Amino acid sequence: MNIRTADKISKELERLVFTGELQNGERLDEIKLATLFGVSRTPVREAIQKLATSGLVRQEPRRGAFVHQPGPMELIEMFEFMAEIEATCGRLAAKRISEEALAELELANEKCQRSLDQGDADQYYLENEHFHHIIYKSAGNEFLEREALKLHRRLKPFRRIQLHLRGRMKQSMDEHREIVKALTDADSTRAADTLRDHVAIQGEKFNHLMTSLKDKSI
Amino acid sequence: MNIRTADKISKELERLVFTGELQNGERLDEIKLATLFGVSRTPVREAIQKLATSGLVRQEPRRGAFVHQPGPMELIEMFEFMAEIEATCGRLAAKRISEEALAELELANEKCQRSLDQGDADQYYLENEHFHHIIYKSAGNEFLEREALKLHRRLKPFRRIQLHLRGRMKQSMDEHREIVKALTDADSTRAADTLRDHVAIQGEKFNHLMTSLKDKSI
DNA sequence: GTCAACCTTTTTGTATACAAGAATTACATC
């Protein structure tokens, strides 16, 4: 689909940031990256600018682009926003979701349960992701769906960590069942509230995780 | 602040789209634009890519960038999303807003009323904008605030039209008072609901406006 | 040893050059 090497480089840079090979605050040296990828500076620059709009790097005029990982405060804000987006999806989906989508949700939940039984956090994460994606789509608003996916993706590296926290997977599973129930009942308020809490708790857990470690930057 | 000519060009292109000098679906000819602005293709390309991420233009690989104005369906979705964002701001602001901000809201409302009395729709629009910006900020979540501002800005050209609809300004004013009341009472549910309706109605009005005209693209 | 002014180097931002894919036109065939 994407022929442009600039787009490939953008994805690759994202990966480097997520894997930590490009550390927070580090400057993105255009020439180094260009030689690393075996291309010229032009596509590298384009890639960097794309990342800048997504917030992964910050650009300072005439000084360059720097990796920007959100600090604890910013992360809490992002999770709070994500929780509200999901709540919105739930609110709308409660009135708009199809029988097929409901069945898909049930199925996704069963797969989640199976992953939980096997103690496979990675698999659980995947099925969980699918579960949420169904709800985004079922809100019946493609614009909202895109925004939800965008933020979900952005928060991925931070959400992933805390599934390994003791008991979180089980709890998450219970919340999923609550959510499906609310959607089945077409109860938009309850769907919104359960989804909000389900996501917000991730932000809180993450917060605990962060504060338990030494945090350098607020 | 911005030294880069690419950024200036980006803003200028936005203006050209909003004023209609660049029509919907029109291809952005890099060379023509470059000569128009008296620069090379490079900064023009950077500007176009920036607009692409904001959704104002669509890029097709190896074919170029095309102005993309949302159709009625997409606009309805955007307004629905905006309504939910504002509802979220209201929900959070109800618990977090300061006395100063509340006073500011009252003041903004008075100015709105004055503009209404004078029948000055443009002035009303400005004060109305300020009113909403205060609420965004009072949600106490800078990430949310930025997203709200971004979407608000994107919808500006479409929101502006319908203030001229008969009776809308008066009605909008009444809704503002409801909103302030809910925020003053720290009633997050009511703040969310009144704000959602306040914005959603704009989407509906716009919908009426659109369907009353002949709409070519769904 | 510290600080500051100046010069060098590095790096960003822009212009230009080149390569490859898409659109268009011209032409041949039916």
Added chain:
DNA sequence: GATGTAATTCTTGTATACAAAAAGGTTGAC
């Protein structure tokens, strides 16, 4: 005349070249 195909032209995407600003280093004064 319509349709399919080859050649040409245009345009995008990438590489390279150049200009200007920032970073870094050196020398000199105190």
